[in-house]
Amino acid sequence: MKEFGYKVHKERLIDYDKNDKRVLEHLKKHEPSVLTCIACGSCTATCSAGQFVDFNIRLVQTLLRRGEIEPLKKEVQKCMLCGKCILICPRGVNMRNLILAIQTAIDKLK
Amino acid sequence: MAKTIVVIGGGVAGMTAASRLADLGEKVILLEREDQTGGHLRQWDRLFPNRRPGYEVLDFLMENLEHKVDVRCNQGISSVSQQPSGFSLELEAGESLPCDALLLATGFDLFDAHKKEEYGYGIYDNVITSADLEMMFRSGQKITTRQGDAPSRVGFVHCVGSRDEKVGNLYCSKVCCVTGVKQAIEIKEQFPGAEVFGFYTDLRMYDRHFEEMYYEAQQKWDINFLRGRVSECAENQDHTIVLKIEDTLTSRPLKMTVDLMVLLVGFVPSPETLRLAAMLGIVVGEDRFLEPVDEHTRSNFTIQPGVFLAGASKGPFSISNAIADAGEAALQIHEYLRTL
């Protein structure tokens, strides 16, 4: 049953079995608040950078949890670190450290 | 000698428990701070899920009290203390009231929407709470904006003051979701041409007929549910409200102008409940609601023998849940009194 699954184009698929969870593991240790996101999107709604560019900090957290690190690399660069999202997050996710910690974790993978 | 029970709080739970205890032959005194019983139920026009008038339930509860229960309104409590046999209540009027058992049915407060400043309650003309809207429905007049116009687009903001670490309330208030759906339908009943939106993170249609009402809201009333939590809003020159949200299902930020924005405010523990709990040594949970001995099997008992709990002093409750809980509390108290 190894080949069970979808016969779709690789890039369309989130291959959860093969995805790299090391960045997530790093985050669990260094910014565990990321685990509490309920994907309400208020961070993205209020986001200063998101007004100008396709940047979705809520999605960053979801991608992180799926082990989709390729898109993450580009995404975290767009953040202005202004901290407005922290002020609004109903779950107390510490987004500014999240961004820096993702970057640190990605740097470590190199 | 007949035992005396004092029920503190004349809302849904207190009224139910008091009448049940009286039915069981106990001597009950019901203390109410306000000038009449009924509690928050008095502020409701129609109830979810079937939109029956709130007064039907209120009348039922009031009739049950009549001629059976010693109801004392305008009775604030200055202090309560444990005595060698039972308890003693000092009333604000100066009277001292001894009793053998106490039922705390002190209920809840509504979340103060001013605390979510980014939603502009008290700042913008056309931001109101679900409680304000319910009172507008009750007044029997057509809903209008502050400027007196019929709203053509109305937004309901879910989870205001609930599930929100930023106001210190991590818990879900349980009934706001269904209230939002009910009120959205009621807006559509008045204004079939209006667009109505519900901005939600999760819709918790947990009880019987709730999901069906949600289905009806979509199918019959064309109400839009948009998954995302409003982050902030601003007021236009014409007093309409522009709100910001992420449409999480398309992963894009969304801006929308509404004529009326309704904040679905949740439950918070009332300061009076906490004051009485402190005097009686009752455990308060991390969410600041009162903690029973065992939330499954002894949910009406406190760690203090003779002190019982019913209703929303323990957390968010719907009317039907409060009635069921208060009935159970009455039975437990009745049994307790027989052991004395």
Next chain:
Amino acid sequence: MISFNLFVLPFSLGLIYLLYMIIRWWSIWIRGLPAEDQKKFRTGIFSRNFFSALKEVFLESLIHRKMFRRNALLGYMHMSFAFGWFLLILCGNIESRIYSTTHVNPPYYPIFLKFFIHDRTVLWFEINTVPGFFRFLMDFLLLFVLSGLVLAMVKRGRPKWFGMKRTTHHQLTDKVALICLWLIFPVRLIAESFTDGYYGAGGGFLTQHLGNLMVLIFHESSRHIAYALWWAYSLLLGIFFVTLPFSRFWHIPSEVLLIFFRQFGITAKKSTTSFTEVEIGACSRCGVCIDVCQLGYAAHIHDIQAVYFLRSVRDEQVNRDILLRCLVCGRCQEACPVGINADSIRLIERNMFSGSHASDFTYLPADPPQKAPVLYFAGCMTHLTPAIIRAMKGILKQAGVDYLFLDEKGTVCCGRPIMLSGKYEQAEKLVHFNRELILQSGAHTLVTSCPICFRVFREEYKLPIRVMHHSQFLLELIKAGKIPLQAFHRKVAYHDPCDLGRGGQEYDAPRELLAKVAELVEVPQDGEDSLCCGGSLGIYTISSRKRDLITHDALRNLTASQPEVLATACPLCKKTFSKHAEIEVLDIAEMVYDAMPE
């Protein structure tokens, strides 16, 4: 003939090593300065500033003036060690000239003078003679230093008497050096006493009497005991000198150089220069910063305070947690007796630890703004406190100010939050973007509601126009009679936002403004000593629970006089306090707005 004995070797070698280290590091630091600072240093040496620096060295390194201001006992303790020891060396050298036969003495000679010279011609009480006077003086000075030692020991057990609650957790080298330092003076006292006692003369009022007593007990063996003690004395000095460069006491030579640097106008840069290294060296680990840190006493985080952070930088042991877990509230540098800018050092270090986050922000739109004489920049956070925006709009309209609301539709961050991660180059791009917008508007005044923006506008934007926080601007409007006010008598406590007070040095305008619309009540810790609200953007790694603890700490202070309203001048402080405050929290702009007649 030059007096010599083998026991002087540990001292002499230690001294040579220490002098070598000082000269080596001073020259490395001076040569390591950026070119412009080297020039400042060269011109500084031959200017009047050289003498101001000497004066400051005297006042701070020897007298410890700032310590005195903090706590008299603490100041005296430090002064007795530093100034007392300095005078001992100075007077010892003068005294030794009386007996020396050569033009230049070896450095050990005055230190061990009593071992070499036993002058029986003058007795201890003959203080009207020159040698007698010096004996009295030297004993007096030794007593002065020893009194400091007693206080230092008392401080271990009763830090509260010295105005301190917690003391620094020291490392091994610090402990070794400290034990040596503590032992040096008692050993010197006993060694001198034994010698003076044995020879029956040569001591002062203290050493002679103590020596006579010793001889009564130890008789002939006094001589051998004395000799052993001279060895011990020399060894202790030697060990102290050798461990000094690796211990907290390295602050002594570092601080001297730091004072010269500062007097010559040399300042910290946005990346490490020798100035920063000297600042790091100049931390004496006195621990004054520990007590003022809210993360410590309010949130139970005890390993990141400035003293530990600076130590970790010096030992190259710095880690992400130490770096990023700091409110950057500025309380520690306000309290620091050496005036070390721990916050800016932290930001420099953060730059190396915050990952390769590097956006070019090319996505920012370039729409030229309208022309207006006054710009209002609310700031990101203010968009979450619409009552402040409503108040500002209402007041500006009432006052007839012709203004442009620059960030009404959308905010580009001012750059300070990203600077707080140490990424100055990234921040520079945001600064540049906003700066162009501001200049294009042709405005002569920029008003902001956010102290974070205010600080960065003033410090980094280099704008040729007036930059004002709204408290300053509103005060100006009121003084010009442009805002009619009706008096209110609500009791108000004012909270100084970190970036407006310590960061922006504006304490008076908000108070003057509030006094016009309310009755200000006393706040125990305010002004430079005000507390952080807990909402700080300076800290990256903190749970919201720990933030809550800091907020509660600040609220406890602010509500001490039972105010009816808590007023602040920062949207972030307002939002943070609103979560927990039991009284109304208002921005000063709202207070003014509410006081305007309908």
